[in-house]
Every structure is written in C-alpha cells, then in structure tokens.
Amino acid sequence: MVFKRLLGSLGVGGPMVDTVLAPGAVLPGGGLSGEVRLTGGGADFDIEHITLELVARAEAEYEDGESHGTVAFDRYVVGGGFRLAEGEHRSVPFTVNLPWETPITELYGQQLGIVLGVRTELSVAGAKDKGDLDTLTVGPLxxxxxxxxxxxxxxxxxxxxxxxxxxxxxxxxxxxxxxxxxxxxxxxxxxxxxxxxxxxxxxxxxxxxxxxxxxxxxxxxxxxxxxxxxxxxxxxxxxxxxxxxxxxxxxxxxxxxxxxxxxxxxxxxxxxxxxxxxxxxxxxxxxxxxxxxxxxxxxxxxxxxxTAIAAGAAGLAVGVVGGMVAAEVVDEVGDFFEGDDEGEGGED
Structure with missing residues (x-):
C-alpha cells in the first residue's frame, strides 16, 4: 500500500514524493530495494537530500502502565544534490541493508501483528518534511x-x-x-x-x-x-x-x-x-x-x-499463526499517521 502526501512545508505547488518498495518480504540484514518517485511542483526546487527512515510501533512498560509510540531505528540517505524542474518526473532507485535485528512481521505469509514502516523525508532548499510512508514486510531468517x-x-x-x-x-x-x-x-x-x-x-x-x-x-x-x-x-x-x-x-x-x-x-x-x-x-x-x-x-x-511443513501439517503454519486477524494489522498501520511521539533512533 502506497501513501502520498503533499509536502506541507512547501505549500501548494510543492513537489510530491511517492516511495515504492519492491514486492515481497525482505529478511533481517537483507537488502531493501525500491525507488523514490518525485513529481515536480509549480516551480524548480533544489532537492538536497532524500532520506529513508525505518520506523516501528513499540510498547513501553512502566510500573503504573504502558504506552505505545513510533520509534525510528535506522536512517539512510539515498539521493539528493539535484534540481527538480517544474513538473519533472524523476525516479531515484535505492537498495539499503536492514539492521540484522529488524523484527519479523510475517511467518508463512501470515501477519504477526508487528507494524514496521519506511518513511521518506525530503530536504528541499533547507526545509524538511516527511512526505511518504510505506508498510515494511519482513520475513524470518x-x-x-x-x-x-x-x-x-x-x-x-x-x-x-x-x-x-x-x-x-x-x-x-x-x-x-x-x-x-x-x-x-x-x-x-x-x-x-x-x-x-x-x-x-x-x-x-x-x-x-x-x-x-x-x-x-x-x-x-x-x-x-x-x-x-x-x-x-x-x-x-x-x-x-x-x-x-x-x-x-x-x-x-x-x-x-x-x-x-x-x-x-x-x-x-x-x-x-x-x-x-x-x-x-x-x-x-x-x-x-x-x-x-x-x-x-x-x-x-x-x-x-x-523438514518443511506441508500444507495442513502440524506446524506453525497452522498451529501457531493460523488464527491471526488481518484487520487488526490494518488498524495498526493507520496508527502511523496519528502523530505518535518518536523515540530515539537505533544503531545500524
């Protein structure tokens, strides 16, 4: 699922960003590929940096309860240093390696309820705005x-x-x-x-x-x-x-x-x-x-x-993850857009 958002700090007529990830699940420590698609606005803009940020929904426990928030855990600069002309369409391909500790979000094609995302940030003439967020699917090693x-x-x-x-x-x-x-x-x-x-x-x-x-x-x-x-x-x-x-x-x-x-x-x-x-x-x-x-x-x-689990065998494909409710996962994805406070970024 791809989300698009007009860069608010640039106002009407600013460039638009749409990050498209390669289909399929990636593995912890593996390469995440895709392309950042830019559409020029009503004027020329200098694109200083294109940055991808990995984010996750995490829970913090306290003596008197718990809270949930969005945590950034890695960042990658994948492009920049060029002028995007008025109305120009440009694609910036990328491949970055995920941290080895990246959580897994699915097993045997079944969602586990873990929500990860790739947030795209543009730095345009000194202004920064998070312009796109895509769901990240990670399979097990x-x-x-x-x-x-x-x-x-x-x-x-x-x-x-x-x-x-x-x-x-x-x-x-x-x-x-x-x-x-x-x-x-x-x-x-x-x-x-x-x-x-x-x-x-x-x-x-x-x-x-x-x-x-x-x-x-x-x-x-x-x-x-x-x-x-x-x-x-x-x-x-x-x-x-x-x-x-x-x-x-x-x-x-x-x-x-x-x-x-x-x-x-x-x-x-x-x-x-x-x-x-x-x-x-x-x-x-x-x-x-x-x-x-x-x-x-x-x-x-x-x-x-x-041995590999055959269809219907008594393994995690049936016994462990078979009861997951996909709708709950979809609801969690929406929480990314509700302005949660972010924690500190992690190490690569």
Whole structure:
C-alpha cells in the first residue's frame, strides 16, 4: 500500500514524493530495494537530500502502565544534490541493508501483528518534511523460521507478538527495542508454564535466542519468570534436528528454576548465565521489565532445519499463526499517521 502526501512545508505547488518498495518480504540484514518517485511542483526546487527512515510501533512498560509510540531505528540517505524542474518526473532507485535485528512481521505469509514502516523525508532548499510512508514486510531468517517451526511441531500455539522498548541486559542487542513472540505452551509443558516468549537478536554470523517462561506456581512456590539464552549459527541451519534441540531448550528453561544466582559466565558453547536482564534506561521511554529471575542459559550452538511443513501439517503454519486477524494489522498501520511521539533512533 502506497501513501502520498503533499509536502506541507512547501505549500501548494510543492513537489510530491511517492516511495515504492519492491514486492515481497525482505529478511533481517537483507537488502531493501525500491525507488523514490518525485513529481515536480509549480516551480524548480533544489532537492538536497532524500532520506529513508525505518520506523516501528513499540510498547513501553512502566510500573503504573504502558504506552505505545513510533520509534525510528535506522536512517539512510539515498539521493539528493539535484534540481527538480517544474513538473519533472524523476525516479531515484535505492537498495539499503536492514539492521540484522529488524523484527519479523510475517511467518508463512501470515501477519504477526508487528507494524514496521519506511518513511521518506525530503530536504528541499533547507526545509524538511516527511512526505511518504510505506508498510515494511519482513520475513524470518532460516534460523528464525526453523526455531519457530520447531515450536509449532512440539505443539506450541501462537498467542501474540509485540515490540518492547528497552534493552535486555547482557546481550548484544543494538536496536532500542526487541521483539517478543508469545507462545502458548504445548500440552506436555502446560503444567509448568503459562506461556513462553521468544526473542531473536540476529547478527551477521548467528543469532541469540532468548526464551522467557512465565512459570506456574505450585502449592509451595509462587510463579515467576525464568529467562535463558542460547546462540545459534546461520551456517548450522541445515545440519541439526531443530525439534529435538528446541525441546531441550524448553526443558532446560523449566528445569533450571533453582539455578538463579549462578556465577557462570556467558559463552556460545555450554551452560552460561548472564545475570539479571535490565530493560530500559532510555529516559522517559525506559520501562521496568518483567525478567526478574534468570537461569542458566546457552545450550550448545547449532540448531538445525527440520523438514518443511506441508500444507495442513502440524506446524506453525497452522498451529501457531493460523488464527491471526488481518484487520487488526490494518488498524495498526493507520496508527502511523496519528502523530505518535518518536523515540530515539537505533544503531545500524
């Protein structure tokens, strides 16, 4: 869907901008291509810069509630330094690389409810105006898809997905927010956990997989959260049994309830512990996270790609994302135009 807007700071007769993204989903760390189409106004204008800005709808949690806003997390200058003549039509092609931590918005063609956008900004003779906003669709990396597929094959169900403003301490996180994919437990784990949240922090070489369990309390103990972290390599995707590996992760997450306080150091291989995860410290946007108790994390590196999910198979394509309501996603896209406050931009 393409949105057009007359550059308000230039008034009637100013140039118009229409950014068209290449069709299909892009991947985290992958190339986003398209073209910025300019239409000259009633006079000649000097186009100083054409800038693309990646924006996301994120949630910030506080002790007394939560708030939602639009967060800018990367910017790219893709053109400029030319004069756009009166009535002239000009296209500026571009290809930029997304940050590796860019959240995924769809899985097996089903929307997850995450809203990302590409906002186009023109700098014209010293005046700046955001002239166009397009929805950005991001699919999973092979390792991300394999992990989620394994959860589906184990019997987990999709509950929701959102973006949390803040940081997970002790990780390599670079963006000002992180994605949480909330899953309902498979029957064999339902006695121990209410839900499991999955967070991916991808890098060029691999990915941190952070699992958080909202644990059920027993007669002699109260429920609490546990968090573990594992690392995987992109190169290892085809070589391992994902279902068994993820099953081991979940069992470790549940079984290490009593290991809070371990002094093990973080590492890619073997058990490790990163202490308390701190979320926030972003001024007014910082929020008090719910990762309050943490456990051993880090399993042996190297999950593998399971067999492809056939139509109707018992995987995430049916069991996890099948119930998503597309209308809710459409409503979220409209929120981009309601003037939300923007947070700080993130690092590339």
């Amino acid at each position: 092979p390792a991300q898809e394999a992990v989620l597929e394994a959860f589906g094959q184990l019997g987990f169900g999709f509950k929701s997905a959102d973006l949390e403003y803040g940081r997970i301490g002790g990780t390599g996180q670079r963006l000002p927010f992180y994605q949480e994919i909330e899953l309902t437990p498979a029957p064999q784990y339902a006695h121990a956990v209410n839900e499991i949240e999955v967070t991916f922090l991808a890098t060029p070489g691999g990915m941190e997989v952070i699992l958080e369990a909202d644990k059920r309390g027993g007669l002699l103990s109260s429920g609490h959260d546990a968090l573990t972290r594992f690392t995987v390599s992109h190169d290892d995707v085809p070589h391992h049994n994902w279902k068994d590996l993820v099953d081991g992760w979940v069992r470790e997450l549940i079984e290490h309830r009593s290991s809070y306080g371990s002094n093990s150091s973080y590492g890619q291989v073997g058990y490790s512990h990163h202490g308390e995860a701190h979320h926030g410290d972003h001024g007014d946007h910082g929020h008090h996270g719910h990762h309050q108790e943490h456990h051993h994390d880090g399993r042996r590196s190297g999950p593998g790609l399971g």
